[in-house]
Amino acid sequence: GAMLGGRIVWGIVRYVMLLMGTPITWQAFLSAVLLTSIPGIILQIVLVPLVVLALERVGLIENV
Template sequence: MAKTATKKLVLAGLFLALGLVLPFLTGQVPALGNRLLPMHIPVLLCGFVCGWPYGLAVGFITPLFRSLLFGMPPLFPMAAAMAFELAAYGGATGILYRIFPKRPGYVYGTLLLAMLGGRIVWGGASLFLLGLAGAPFTWQLFLAGAFLNALPGIAIQLLLIPVLVLALQKVPGGKGLL
């Protein structure tokens, strides 16, 4: 039991570190980062590999910590809304991956539902936070931010994450991770 908890804690730390470092691939260009969503990948993987509590925690901490360390994304309202969004991703992948029947496509089903849920949470958090600031958050802003602008990142997630999860299931010792 303690060995498993230690392994999950170390892996969660690795996913947190990846969430801090991967956005450097977009060159700190917010428009590119908003399209490729590099912070989302390690958080989604953390939920799959470590389970919902770790995925939720890593998801919540990553954008806030990155904002405080590197100034990107801006803490308010972007990193604050992303904290709730990524927490939902990590928590949802961890829960859904464990409860879905292990049939063909269950990894995609888990991923799609988590991505949809996280985007809805982001919309709610953005609505609340921007409301506090007296700024409007319209349906058009939600659709653009959650889906239209994010299409390249969504495609990367749908291609990369299931391949990585399925590969981890096949490696010796991988079943112990998943």
Template sequence: MNHSHIKNLVGTGLCMALGLLLPQFFHAIGAGSVFLPMHIPVILCGLCFGWQYGLVCGVVTPLMSSVLTGMPPIFPVGLTMMFELAAYGALAGLLYRKINLNVYVALIVSMLGGRIVSGIASTIFYGVAGKEYGFQIFLAGAFVTALPGIILQIIIIPLMVIALEKSRVIAQPVRLSA
């Protein structure tokens, strides 16, 4: 096992731990569903360590949170979040580390892609659960209620990635010259 793989595994574990702790703080002040605290470490994991690590972090973190804290409830919310966060982590890493998009572009596209996955998963799982779910509920939850969290993510995540790269805690993606 090489040094970078170990660093990526440790970083992913740290992101998972943050994904368990941050929601506890935000929910304590009643701001969990508004600021989307579990999303931040998952997206950060993908951007910092790559799509595979972001995918695993996105699947495991809401599952562990559900098992350890009861939040989110495993079905349908937790299962939906597993798909949504897996998409965020995987897309962020793929777009930033593999396709070499700018960190802001990779972040915004992954946020949109994750929300599309969330809408599809919610339609399926809420339907199976016999709960009401439709396009207006999707828009309200994914964009209106979540707007403060979206703004926070767009501000804080790129700054964290750039700071970690400049301090050489994580490697900068290899950019292809034109």
């Protein structure tokens, strides 16, 4: 949810910038949204579960 929400907020900001006169093409917008966010999305999907698993194994958090 948060990853999608971030993309939506970013889109709104870019739209407002477009209304203020900052030129941006649709292709530039899509490439910026998709290409720059993919590494962060992959890190969140892969690393967060691994960190949670590691914390559970050492007893710092309980499996809910």
